[in-house]
Amino acid sequence: GKIKIQYHTFNDVGEGDSTNYPPWSGNYSSIGISDHTGTDGIQYLFDQVYAPSSQALFDGSAILISGEPNEELSYLLSVDEVLFSDYETGNMDGLMNSPESVYLCINVTNTTPDVLENIGFELNCSNDNVSFGDYNELIPRIPPQSIFQKWIPVTIPAGLTATEHLSFHVVLSSENFDNYIYGFSQTIDAPLAQISYSGIVNGNVSVESGTPDFSQGIVRSENTNSQVQEDGEYKLFLPLGNAYQLRAELAHYAPGLLSDVALGSANPVLNDNDFLLEPLPVPTGLLGFLNDSTLNLMWIAPTVGNYPVQGYNIYRSLNEGEFELIASPTGTGYQDVLPVNGLYTYYVEAVYNEGISYPSDIFVINVTTGNEGDENPLVTKLNGNYPNPFNPTTNILYSLAEQGKVNISIYNIRGQLVRTLLNDTQSAGQYSIQWNGKDDDNHDCATGLYMYRLQANGVDTIRKALMLK
Numbered sequence: 013g014k015i016k017i018q019y020h021t022f023n024d025v026g027e028g029d030s031t032n033y034p035p036w037s038g039n040y041s042s043i044g045i046s047d048h049t050g051t052d053g054i055q056y057l058f059d060q061v062y063a064p065s066s067q068a069l070f071d072g073s074a075i076l077i078s079g080e081p082n083e084e085l086s087y088l089l090s091v092d093e094v095l096f097s098d099y100e101t102g103n104m105d106g107l108m109n110s111p112e113s114v115y116l117c118i119n120v121t122n123t124t125p126d127v128l129e130n131i132g133f134e135l136n137c138s139n140d141n142v143s144f145g146d147y148n149e150l151i152p153r154i155p156p157q158s159i160f161q162k163w164i165p166v167t168i169p170a171g172l173t174a175t176e177h178l179s180f181h182v183v184l185s186s187e188n189f190d191n192y193i194y195g196f197s198q199t200i201d202a203p204l205a206q207i208s209y210s211g212i213v214n215g216n217v218s219v220e221s222g223t224p225d226f227s228q229g230i231v232r233s234e235n236t237n238s239q240v241q242e243d244g245e246y247k248l249f250l251p252l253g254n255a256y257q258l259r260a261e262l263a264h265y266a267p268g269l270l271s272d273v274a275l276g277s278a279n280p281v282l283n284d285n286d287f288l289l290e291p292l293p294v295p296t297g298l299l300g301f302l303n304d305s306t307l308n309l310m311w312i313a314p315t316v317g318n319y320p321v322q323g324y325n326i327y328r329s330l331n332e333g334e335f336e337l338i339a340s341p342t343g344t345g346y347q348d349v350l351p352v353n354g355l356y357t358y359y360v361e362a363v364y365n366e367g368i369s370y371p372s373d374i375f376v377i378n379v380t381t382g383n384e385g386d387e388n389p390l391v392t393k394l395n396g397n398y399p400n401p402f403n404p405t406t407n408i409l410y411s412l413a414e415q416g417k418v419n420i421s422i423y424n425i426r427g428q429l430v431r432t433l434l435n436d437t438q439s440a441g442q443y444s445i446q447w448n449g450k451d452d453d454n455h456d457c458a459t460g461l462y463m464y465r466l467q468a469n470g471v472d473t474i475r476k477a478l479m480l481k
Contacts (some may be wrong), residue, residue, distance in 0.1 A: 055224040089128060089180055092220040093119040095249055099212055099281050101165065110172035115212075117163045117249045118182055119236075122154040129153045132185035133162055137177055148239060152186075152228045160237035163247050211275035213248040215285035217260050222291055222370070223403055223481070229262035231287070233273075244321070249431070252276055257286065264370045265289040266319060292319060295344075295360045300375050307379075310345045311360050311372060319364045327371070329357040332396040353380045353445040356397055357409065374398055376409050376442045390440055392471045397447075397464065401478040402458065404449030406475075408433070410466050418468040422447060425461050438468075449479060 093096040094117070098104055099112040108114060118135075122128050133146060133150040145165030145401060184410040217229055217240050229240035231248060233256045238248045240262070249358070250256060255274040259268050268287035293314030301308045304324070313321060323342045327335040329353045329439065339346050350356065357376045362369040378390060395409035418438045430451045449457050459481045464475045 015018045031060065039270050041367075043289075045151065056347050076461070078202065087133070088122070088124060090123065090188075090299040091118060091184075092159070094123045096118075096166075097212060097249065098306040108178075109170060110168050110176075112168045112439040113168040114166050114168065115163055115247070115249075115377060116166045116180075117161055120154065120162060122156060122158055122160065122440050125156045127155060129154050130186065130188070132183075134185075135164060135180065137178060137315070139169075139172075139179050141171075142178060143167045143169075146243070148227055150227075151239065153230070155193065155230075155232070155235075155237060158232070158237055160230075160247055160410065161236060161247075163238070165250065182380065202311045210453065211250050211252045212282070213250060213256070213258070213273055213275070213285055214281065214283045215246055215258075215270075215287065215308045216233075217244045217246060217262065217287045217289065219262070219265060220266070220290045220353075222286060224262055224264065226262070231258055231260045233258050241451050250275055252280060260289060260368070261288055263367065265291050266364075266366050286419065292364055292367055293362065295324065295362050295372045296367045298360055298372050298375045300377055302379065305379075307348045307350055309348060309355070309358060309360075313344050314362055314369070319366055321362050322365060323363045324361060325361040325368065327359050327361070329398075330354050334358075335359070335398075350379055355411075357395075357398065359398075374407055374409070376444060378411055378442055391440070392466075392469045394475050395463070396471050396475065401480040402449075403479060403481050405446060406449075406477055406479075407444050407446050408464055409442075409444050410468075411442050412438055412468055414469055416469045418466070420445060420467075421465050423463045423465065423474075427463075430457060431464065433464075447477075 018135040024104055033327065047299055052083060080288040096108060096114050098108070098112060098114045101115065103109065109230070116135075120131075128363055129152065131154070133147075135147075137144075139176050143166075145167070147162070147164045147210055151160055151162065204433060213233075215231070217226060226240045226244045227242045227243075230237045231240060231246045232238070233248060236248065236250070238246055240246045246260075248258070252275045255272050258270040258273055259267050260269075266289060270287065270291050271284055273285055275281060293315060295311045297310075297312040299310055303430065309326065311324075323340055324344070325337055326339045326346055326348075328338045328348065329335045330352075335357075338348065348358075351373075355376065355378050359374045361371055377393065388412050390413045392413045393411055395411060396410045397406045399406060410420070411419065417436065418436060419432070422433065424430050431447065432452060433445050433447055453459055457479060459479055460479050462479060463474050464477055465472070
């Protein structure tokens with residue numbers, strides 16, 4: 013696009029200090045634009061030197077900077093509103109005082125009809141003594157044409173004088189676009205930027221079962237979304253004088269709803285607006301039968317819950333490689349024509365209007381042509397575990413070439429026995445056994461690297477699994 017800058021008085025002297033931020037006069041008194049560091053930008057005059065053939069500048073002159081517009085960047089997202097609030101942690105006088113702790117809420121708008129995911133978020137201030145509380149440096153997703161609220165605890169130190177000017181900068185980044193930088197400012201002892209949001213809704217998101225990543229969840233009111241923290245806590249900054257319906261969303265769980273959450277001047281902060289989410293029902297009984305090179309998969313549709321199934325996603329892995337989506341049927345069966353021999357692993361997800369379920373149990377089959385008369389092409393081996401990394405449950409896959417005594421055990425990184433999963437006789441075939449992340453005393457194991465060991469038919473082999481909580 014185009015930027016037009018017109019100066020009332022143009023300072024064409026080199027006096028001043030251009031090394032500190034914000035720069036005052038000096039070499040940076042020339043006309044142009046730069047980033048918040050003062051080192052990247054475009055300048056018509058720098059270091060008191062005009063570019064060849066350039067027009068000399070004088071009081072009242074203007075400069076037009078034009079170039080190819082970055083349509084993708086302006087189309088994807090923008091920072092439209094910024095809010096400081098001292099309702100909870102400050103003295104509730106509507107001023108940014110020194111010292112004081114306040115909340116800073118930044119509204120990032122997704123203007124597209126698509127979901128934007130995995131957006132990096134960084135906040136900095138011109139005063140190094142201003143500190144920020146812990147915040148997630150990743151925005152997991154912003155629904156189409158909606159606002160995402162990023163809130164950060166901000167501590168203003170003692171010793172700042174009245175009218176002192178603080179400059180803040182937000183940097184948004186993604187693989188899909190160049191960095192987006194937005195600047196704003198606030199003056200000490202001046203009224204806080206209230207914009208249109210002034211009330212705060214607090215609460216917690218928890219689940220009936222499972223161990224989800226809460227930081228991937230959001231709580232929303234209409235088109236305004238706030239990220240859930242790792243501990244399940246959330247905040248929403250909303251205008252006073254209205255009653256709201258809130259919706260909590262988390263991958264693999266049915267959404268939760270709260271109605272008539274009313275903010276007013278007498279109750280600008282509302283606490284204990286909690287959600288308890290139930291997991292979306294998972295398909296069960298995944299089986300497969302091989303007919304020549306065609307595998308007939310079938311499973312049982314979820315029979316519990318209040319949410320109708322819209323379809324299924326089938327994922328396949330070949331020879332312990334990455335799982336790939338191969339089909340999305342609406343029924344409870346699928347025929348997969350296998351391209352080559354190898355070890356195939358499958359799982360199924362149920363698709364709902366409200367989201368996608370957790371994966372089903374896996375099904376494993378080793379497909380091989382074999383020699384004529386060879387009725388047992390199986391080998392005794394560990395075939396990996398899924399998922400890996402895991403939290404807290406994983407499935408260990410193995411095959412047996414013949415009947416015999418089988419032992420499968422878990423060890424920690426020091427080589428100490430943690431859990432014996434199996435110590436029994438089994439016939440030849442493909443198997444899967446689940447480890448729930450507990451030791452032999454039924455205590456939860458810590459995050460870290462573990463080894464799982466197969467001893468059977470003279471084979472003794474070990475593989476690694478990583479538990480992440």
